[in-house]
Amino acid sequence: xxxxxxxxxxxxxxxxxxxxxxxxxxxxxxxxxxxxxxxxxxxxxxxxxxxxxxxxxxxxxxxxxxxxxxxxxxxxxxxxxxxxxxxxxxxxxxxxxxxxxxxxxx
Numbered sequence: 001x002x003x004x005x006x007x008x009x010x011x012x013x014x015x016x017x018x019x020x021x022x023x024x025x026x027x028x029x030x031x032x033x034x035x036x037x038x039x040x041x042x043x044x045x046x047x048x049x050x051x052x053x054x055x056x057x058x059x060x061x062x063x064x065x066x067x068x069x070x071x072x073x074x075x076x077x078x079x080x081x082x083x084x085x086x087x088x089x090x091x092x093x094x095x096x097x098x099x100x101x102x103x104x105x106x
Contacts, residue, residue, distance in 0.1 A: 005081050005082060005083065008081060008083050009081075009082075009083040012072065012083050012084065016072070020065050020068055020069055023061065023065050024061070024062055024065040024066070026061065027057075027058045027059070027060075027061030027062040027064075027065065028058065028062060029058075030054055030057060030058035030061065031054070031055050031058025031059055031062070032058070033054055033058075034050075034051045034052065034053070034054025034055035034056075034057075034058055035051070035055055036051075037050060037051035037054060038051030038052060038054075038055065039051075072084065
């Protein structure tokens with residue numbers, strides 16, 4: 001089981017994470033391109049459906065990549081693969097936080 005987890009971890013680290021980052025960056029740049037195109041169309045007075053479409057598909061692409069990252073984390077925590085152990089929120093540490101005795105004036 002350890003060998004499978006290591007293989008999946010390497011796949012996620014070296015292939016999937018850079019691919020998600022690349023596609024997210026492409027969506028961001030598509031959104032920015034659409035925004036610039038829309039702004040220049042506003043200056044000329046003509047409505048720009050093309051700029052709006054670029055912005056819409058850029059947002060859709062970024063949303064999909066964030067969703068993919070969330071699905072990967074969900075699968076990792078569901079099956080206890082410990083592939084994504086380097087990132088995310090460590091819930092165990094949050095539960096161990098203690099407030100100081102005089103925090104609320106008591």
